[in-house]
Amino acid sequence: MSAYAIAAIQAIGEAIITNKENLTALDAAIGDADHGINMARGFEAVMTKLTGLEPDKDISFVLKTVGMTLISTVGGASGPLYGTAFMRAAAASQGKWSLDAAAAAQMLAAAITGIKERGKAQRGEKTMLDALEPAYEAFVAGMEEQRTLVECLELARDAALQGVEYTKTIIATKGRASYLGERSRGHQDPGATSAYLMLAALADFCRRQEG
Amino acid sequence: MSAYAIAAIQAIGEAIITNKENLTALDAAIGDADHGINMARGFEAVMTKLTGLEPDKDISFVLKTVGMTLISTVGGASGPLYGTAFMRAAAASQGKWSLDAAAAAQMLAAAITGIKERGKAQRGEKTMLDALEPAYEAFVAGMEEQRTLVECLELARDAALQGVEYTKTIIATKGRASYLGERSRGHQDPGATSAYLMLAALADFCRRQEG
Amino acid sequence: MKKVINKPEQVVEEMLQGVVAAHPQYVKRIEGFNVLVRANGPTAKVALVSGGGSGHEPSHGGFVGRGMLDGAVAGAVFTSPTPDQVYEAVKAVDGDKGVLLIIKNYTGDVMNFEMAAEMAEADGIKVDKVVINDDVAVENSTWTTGRRGIAGTVLLHKIAGAKAETGADLTEVKRIAEKVIANVRSMGMALSPCIVPAAGKPSFTLAEDEMEIGMGIHGEPGTHRENIRSADEIASHLLEKIFADMPLQQGDEVAVLVNGLGATPLMELYVVNRKVAAVLNAKGIKTAKTFVGNYMTSLEMAGFSITLLKLDAELKALLLAPADTPAFVQF
Amino acid sequence: MKKVINKPEQVVEEMLQGVVAAHPQYVKRIEGFNVLVRANGPTAKVALVSGGGSGHEPSHGGFVGRGMLDGAVAGAVFTSPTPDQVYEAVKAVDGDKGVLLIIKNYTGDVMNFEMAAEMAEADGIKVDKVVINDDVAVENSTWTTGRRGIAGTVLLHKIAGAKAETGADLTEVKRIAEKVIANVRSMGMALSPCIVPAAGKPSFTLAEDEMEIGMGIHGEPGTHRENIRSADEIASHLLEKIFADMPLQQGDEVAVLVNGLGATPLMELYVVNRKVAAVLNAKGIKTAKTFVGNYMTSLEMAGFSITLLKLDAELKALLLAPADTPAFVQF
Ligand SMILES: Nc1ncnc2c1ncn2[C@@H]1O[C@H](COP(=O)(O)OP(=O)(O)O)[C@@H](O)[C@H]1O
Ligand SMILES: Nc1ncnc2c1ncn2[C@@H]1O[C@H](COP(=O)(O)OP(=O)(O)O)[C@@H](O)[C@H]1O
Ligand SMILES: [Mg+2]
Ligand SMILES: [Mg+2]
Ligand SMILES: [Mg+2]
Ligand SMILES: [Mg+2]
Structure with missing residues (x-):
C-alpha cells in the first residue's frame, strides 16, 4: 500500500521546505535566487496532492503523482529535471x-x-548530477557488499554530500551558474544540495521505519 | 561708472554661490531641493555676463542685465521673482x-x-517677502534717523535675518512649501534666506568699500 | 549617487540630444533652446505647448506629436523652465491659429509661462493658458497656492491635443482643456525618494517600513507618512481621497491612469490596477480606457499615483482618438 | 522589502488580473492558467507564443496583440513557466497554421517549453520553436549552456509577429525569427539589485560606487564588477562588446533598443542613447529605428541594456510594420 511511499515523500518534502531559504541563498550566489522557492512551492503542492491520494496505489503511482506535480508547479530548470526523475522512477x-x-x-x-x-548535462558540470551519480555508485557498491536498503541509502547520502562539497571546487558549465564562469567556483550548487537533502531525508525516514 | 555696481553684484553672487548647498538643503526640507542650485546657476551666469560688460554703463543697466539673466537662467519660482525684482530696481x-x-x-x-x-504673495506667507519687507522698513527707519547708506543696509540685513527666523514660526501659504501645511512650520524659508544673504553681502561689500 | 549620466550639469542637454537622436521622425529641437517641437511642425491648427522641470520623462517631450503636444519645454531638473525658453517654443509652434499653454500648477511654472505669454503676445501671437491642478492630496481650500498638477496632465495633453487636431479654434480647445481639468483628479504615494543629479543626494528619506502619502512629483513631502500597507489598502485610500473630492455615481464613466513614478515595476502597477478596477466595478462605474505605466515620473522615485478622469461623450471620443508621439501611440 | 503588493505568493496572479482589467481590448486570460492570449484570437495565421518567468514586464504579456504575440505565459517571478501552462497557451492560440514558440535561452525555459511542445504535438498541433540568445556578456564558445536571451527578444517578437501577420507559413516565420536571432546582440549592466517578492531580499548587493557589467535579467551576476563610470564610457564599453561579436560595416543599418531594467529613469536612458547614436554615426552605421524605454525589465533593478539588430530590407520592413499591443503600439 502507498502509505509508506507517501510518508517517505512527505519526509522528503519536509526537508525541502525546511531548507527553502538555505537553497534560495545558495542560488542567489550563483543563480537567480529561486531554487528553494521553486522546490518548496513544488513540494507543498505534492504534499497537498498526496494527502488526497487513495491508499490502494502502488509506489509507481505515488511517484508519478509526485513527478507530474513537480513538473506543473516547480518551473525553472529544476522542475522538469526533478519531475522527469520522479516520472522515470515511477516507470521503473x-x-x-x-x-x-x-x-x-x-x-x-x-x-x-x-x-x-532532459538536461543534457554530465557529471562534473556543477549540477544535481554531481550529487546523484556518486550517490548511485555508492548505493550499488553497498548492494554488492550485501548491505541492507537502509545502509545503501546512507552510503548514497554520504556520497551525495561529498558530491555537494565537490561542486564547490568546480566551475559550472550547465544551468544558470554557467554564466558566471570562473566566478562560480567556490560556491556550492543549489541543485546538488537539494538532491542531497532528498536522499538524506529518505535515508533517515527508512532508518526510522526500521528502528 | 559701473565697476562699483558690478563689484557689489559680484559680492552678492559669491554669497549665493557659497551658500548653494545650504539653500538647497533648506529647500529639501519643505520644497523640492533646488533653490540653491537654481540661484547659483543664475548668479554664475550673471557673473559671466557682468565680466564682459562695458564699464561705461549706469547702475540701472547693470541691474537690468542681472534681472534679465536671472529670468532666463534661474527658473522655478525664484527666477521670475528675483528677476522681476532686479528689473524693477533697474527701472528705479x-x-x-x-x-x-x-x-x-x-x-x-x-x-x-x-x-x-509677480508672485501675488503677502508678508507672513513664508516667502522671501518675510525677509525683504522688514528689511525695507528697517532701512527706511534708519534713513529717518539720518543713518548712512551702509548703516541703513546693515539695519536692513539684521531685520532680514529676524525675518528669516520668523519664517520658522509660521506655515507656508505660498510656493511649494504650502503643500506641506502644518508640516512646514519649524523650517526656515529658503527664499527668505537667499534674500537675507544678498542683503548681507551687499551691506558687507559697502562697509568694506567705506573702510 | 548611482546614476547613468555624464555630468549633472549636462543631463538635460544630453537627454534632449538623446531624444532627438531616438525619435527624429517625431521631434526636432529648437537650436540653442531646451525645446522640442514636432518634426513636421508648425501645423495649421491651434498649437499646444507644455513643459516644466525635467525629471518627469516621458513628460512632456515624449508627448510631442500628432494628437498631443506641438512643443515641450524642458527646464532644469524639477525646476520650471524660464520664460525665454517657453517664448521660443510658442514662436516655433504658432501656426497662426494661436497657442494654448498647458501649465502644471506650481508657482514657478505659472509665473514663467505667464511671462512667456506676455512676451509672445507682444509679438502679436494669440496665446492662452490653462493651469491643471489635479492632485487632491493638497487641499485647494486651505492653501492659497492651490493644488499641484501631476499625472492628470497627460490625459489633458491627450484630449486637448485631439481637440486641436480637429481644427477647433483656440477658444474651443481651451474649453475642452478646462473641462478635463474640472473632471480629473489624482493622488500619489512614494516608497522611496529620488536624487536630483545636481543635488547628489535624496531630498528626503523614508524608513524601511514607511511610505509617504500624497507625495508630489518633485520630491516635495506629501500629506503624511505611515507604515507601508498592502497594495489594496493603499489603492483604496488614494481612491477614497479622489472620490471625496469628485463624487462619482453609478453609471458614470471614467478613464484610469495608474502612473508609476519611476522605479516601481509595472508588475506592481498592475497589482494596483487590479484593485482600482475592482473598486470601480463595485461602484458601478464604467472604465472606458485604462493606462498603466510611467507617464509622469519623478526620476527614480518608487511609488505611483492614481488618476481618474470623469468622461462625457465629448471627452471620451477625444480620449480614444488616435495619437502618435514617442511615448503615447494609439490607433 | 518595499513593494506595492499584497502577498508575495499572489503577485503574479494579481498582476495578470490587473493586466486583463486594464487591457480587455487587447488580451484575455485562459481561465485557471497564467496565460494571456489575444482578446480576438485565435486568428487564422501562424501563432506566436512566448513567456518566461514574471518580473520582466511588459515582457511578455504586454506584447500580446496585433503584429506581435498571440500568447504569453507567465511563470513565477524569474522562474520559467511549467509545461502545462505553455501547453494551454499553444492549444488556445493555434489557428491551424501552427505555433512558433519563442524561448529565451535558459535551461529551464528551454526544457519547460520543449516539454510543452511534446504535449501539443501529441495532440496533432504543429509546433516549432526558436531559442534567442542575444546576450554577448556570456561567451558562447566557453559555456556549453550558451548565451542568455535578454532584451533582443522584444525585437524578435516584433519582427516574427509582423511576418506571421502577413499570412506566412510556420517555416517562413521560423526562418525570419532565426534571421533576427542571428543578427541581434545585447549587453547590459546594473547599478542596483532587485528583490524577488517571495525571497524578500536582494539576491546580490553592489557598493555605492560599484556597477555590475554583463548583468542578467534575473539578478544573475554579470561578467565582472567595477567602479561606476560615466554614461558615455559605459555605453561605449557595451557597444564594443557587441561589435566584437557582430562586426558592423559602414553603411550597415541597425535598429537600436536602449532598454531600462526597471528603476533607471528615462532621462538616463536617453543620455545613453545620445552616446549610442554618436558612436553609430561615427562608424557610418545607419539607424532605422530607435526604441528607448522599459521593454524587458528585471523588477526594480537599476541599469540598462543596449541591443543592436542588424537589418536587411526584409527585417527592416517587418520592424517598421504596424503593431498594436498594450506595451508596443506603432503606426
Ligand atoms: N542541464 C542541467 N542538468 C542537470 N541539472 C541542472 C541543469 N541545469 C541546472 N541544473 C540544476 O538546477 C539547479 C537550479 O535550479 P533552479 O534554481 O530551480 O532553476 P533555474 O536555474 O531555472 O532558476 C542548479 O543548481 C543545477 O543543480
Ligand atoms: N508667490 C511667491 N511670492 C514670493 N516668494 C515666493 C513665492 N513662491 C515661492 N517663493 C519663494 O521662492 C522660494 C523657492 O524658490 P525655488 O526653490 O527656487 O523655486 P521652486 O519653488 O519653484 O522650486 C521659496 O522659499 C519662497 O521664498
Ligand atoms: Mg534558480
Ligand atoms: Mg525649490
Ligand atoms: Mg523647483
Ligand atoms: Mg529561475
Whole structure:
C-alpha cells in the first residue's frame, strides 16, 4: 500500500521546505535566487496532492503523482529535471508495493538517466548530477557488499554530500551558474544540495521505519 | 561708472554661490531641493555676463542685465521673482551712477512691489517677502534717523535675518512649501534666506568699500 | 549617487540630444533652446505647448506629436523652465491659429509661462493658458497656492491635443482643456525618494517600513507618512481621497491612469490596477480606457499615483482618438 | 522589502488580473492558467507564443496583440513557466497554421517549453520553436549552456509577429525569427539589485560606487564588477562588446533598443542613447529605428541594456510594420 511511499515523500518534502531559504541563498550566489522557492512551492503542492491520494496505489503511482506535480508547479530548470526523475522512477517501479535495494537502485538509475536526457548535462558540470551519480555508485557498491536498503541509502547520502562539497571546487558549465564562469567556483550548487537533502531525508525516514 | 555696481553684484553672487548647498538643503526640507542650485546657476551666469560688460554703463543697466539673466537662467519660482525684482530696481535707478540711501530705498521698494505683483504673495506667507519687507522698513527707519547708506543696509540685513527666523514660526501659504501645511512650520524659508544673504553681502561689500 | 549620466550639469542637454537622436521622425529641437517641437511642425491648427522641470520623462517631450503636444519645454531638473525658453517654443509652434499653454500648477511654472505669454503676445501671437491642478492630496481650500498638477496632465495633453487636431479654434480647445481639468483628479504615494543629479543626494528619506502619502512629483513631502500597507489598502485610500473630492455615481464613466513614478515595476502597477478596477466595478462605474505605466515620473522615485478622469461623450471620443508621439501611440 | 503588493505568493496572479482589467481590448486570460492570449484570437495565421518567468514586464504579456504575440505565459517571478501552462497557451492560440514558440535561452525555459511542445504535438498541433540568445556578456564558445536571451527578444517578437501577420507559413516565420536571432546582440549592466517578492531580499548587493557589467535579467551576476563610470564610457564599453561579436560595416543599418531594467529613469536612458547614436554615426552605421524605454525589465533593478539588430530590407520592413499591443503600439 502507498502509505509508506507517501510518508517517505512527505519526509522528503519536509526537508525541502525546511531548507527553502538555505537553497534560495545558495542560488542567489550563483543563480537567480529561486531554487528553494521553486522546490518548496513544488513540494507543498505534492504534499497537498498526496494527502488526497487513495491508499490502494502502488509506489509507481505515488511517484508519478509526485513527478507530474513537480513538473506543473516547480518551473525553472529544476522542475522538469526533478519531475522527469520522479516520472522515470515511477516507470521503473510499476506494480511494486515495497522496495528492496535492487529495485531502489533501478529506480535511481532511471531517474538519473531521465535527468541526463532532459538536461543534457554530465557529471562534473556543477549540477544535481554531481550529487546523484556518486550517490548511485555508492548505493550499488553497498548492494554488492550485501548491505541492507537502509545502509545503501546512507552510503548514497554520504556520497551525495561529498558530491555537494565537490561542486564547490568546480566551475559550472550547465544551468544558470554557467554564466558566471570562473566566478562560480567556490560556491556550492543549489541543485546538488537539494538532491542531497532528498536522499538524506529518505535515508533517515527508512532508518526510522526500521528502528 | 559701473565697476562699483558690478563689484557689489559680484559680492552678492559669491554669497549665493557659497551658500548653494545650504539653500538647497533648506529647500529639501519643505520644497523640492533646488533653490540653491537654481540661484547659483543664475548668479554664475550673471557673473559671466557682468565680466564682459562695458564699464561705461549706469547702475540701472547693470541691474537690468542681472534681472534679465536671472529670468532666463534661474527658473522655478525664484527666477521670475528675483528677476522681476532686479528689473524693477533697474527701472528705479535709471541714469544713476552712484547711490544714496534715498535712492537705495526707492529701488528696494520697487523690487518688493515687483515681487508682490509677480508672485501675488503677502508678508507672513513664508516667502522671501518675510525677509525683504522688514528689511525695507528697517532701512527706511534708519534713513529717518539720518543713518548712512551702509548703516541703513546693515539695519536692513539684521531685520532680514529676524525675518528669516520668523519664517520658522509660521506655515507656508505660498510656493511649494504650502503643500506641506502644518508640516512646514519649524523650517526656515529658503527664499527668505537667499534674500537675507544678498542683503548681507551687499551691506558687507559697502562697509568694506567705506573702510 | 548611482546614476547613468555624464555630468549633472549636462543631463538635460544630453537627454534632449538623446531624444532627438531616438525619435527624429517625431521631434526636432529648437537650436540653442531646451525645446522640442514636432518634426513636421508648425501645423495649421491651434498649437499646444507644455513643459516644466525635467525629471518627469516621458513628460512632456515624449508627448510631442500628432494628437498631443506641438512643443515641450524642458527646464532644469524639477525646476520650471524660464520664460525665454517657453517664448521660443510658442514662436516655433504658432501656426497662426494661436497657442494654448498647458501649465502644471506650481508657482514657478505659472509665473514663467505667464511671462512667456506676455512676451509672445507682444509679438502679436494669440496665446492662452490653462493651469491643471489635479492632485487632491493638497487641499485647494486651505492653501492659497492651490493644488499641484501631476499625472492628470497627460490625459489633458491627450484630449486637448485631439481637440486641436480637429481644427477647433483656440477658444474651443481651451474649453475642452478646462473641462478635463474640472473632471480629473489624482493622488500619489512614494516608497522611496529620488536624487536630483545636481543635488547628489535624496531630498528626503523614508524608513524601511514607511511610505509617504500624497507625495508630489518633485520630491516635495506629501500629506503624511505611515507604515507601508498592502497594495489594496493603499489603492483604496488614494481612491477614497479622489472620490471625496469628485463624487462619482453609478453609471458614470471614467478613464484610469495608474502612473508609476519611476522605479516601481509595472508588475506592481498592475497589482494596483487590479484593485482600482475592482473598486470601480463595485461602484458601478464604467472604465472606458485604462493606462498603466510611467507617464509622469519623478526620476527614480518608487511609488505611483492614481488618476481618474470623469468622461462625457465629448471627452471620451477625444480620449480614444488616435495619437502618435514617442511615448503615447494609439490607433 | 518595499513593494506595492499584497502577498508575495499572489503577485503574479494579481498582476495578470490587473493586466486583463486594464487591457480587455487587447488580451484575455485562459481561465485557471497564467496565460494571456489575444482578446480576438485565435486568428487564422501562424501563432506566436512566448513567456518566461514574471518580473520582466511588459515582457511578455504586454506584447500580446496585433503584429506581435498571440500568447504569453507567465511563470513565477524569474522562474520559467511549467509545461502545462505553455501547453494551454499553444492549444488556445493555434489557428491551424501552427505555433512558433519563442524561448529565451535558459535551461529551464528551454526544457519547460520543449516539454510543452511534446504535449501539443501529441495532440496533432504543429509546433516549432526558436531559442534567442542575444546576450554577448556570456561567451558562447566557453559555456556549453550558451548565451542568455535578454532584451533582443522584444525585437524578435516584433519582427516574427509582423511576418506571421502577413499570412506566412510556420517555416517562413521560423526562418525570419532565426534571421533576427542571428543578427541581434545585447549587453547590459546594473547599478542596483532587485528583490524577488517571495525571497524578500536582494539576491546580490553592489557598493555605492560599484556597477555590475554583463548583468542578467534575473539578478544573475554579470561578467565582472567595477567602479561606476560615466554614461558615455559605459555605453561605449557595451557597444564594443557587441561589435566584437557582430562586426558592423559602414553603411550597415541597425535598429537600436536602449532598454531600462526597471528603476533607471528615462532621462538616463536617453543620455545613453545620445552616446549610442554618436558612436553609430561615427562608424557610418545607419539607424532605422530607435526604441528607448522599459521593454524587458528585471523588477526594480537599476541599469540598462543596449541591443543592436542588424537589418536587411526584409527585417527592416517587418520592424517598421504596424503593431498594436498594450506595451508596443506603432503606426
Ligand atoms: N542541464 C542541467 N542538468 C542537470 N541539472 C541542472 C541543469 N541545469 C541546472 N541544473 C540544476 O538546477 C539547479 C537550479 O535550479 P533552479 O534554481 O530551480 O532553476 P533555474 O536555474 O531555472 O532558476 C542548479 O543548481 C543545477 O543543480
Ligand atoms: N508667490 C511667491 N511670492 C514670493 N516668494 C515666493 C513665492 N513662491 C515661492 N517663493 C519663494 O521662492 C522660494 C523657492 O524658490 P525655488 O526653490 O527656487 O523655486 P521652486 O519653488 O519653484 O522650486 C521659496 O522659499 C519662497 O521664498
Ligand atoms: Mg534558480
Ligand atoms: Mg525649490
Ligand atoms: Mg523647483
Ligand atoms: Mg529561475
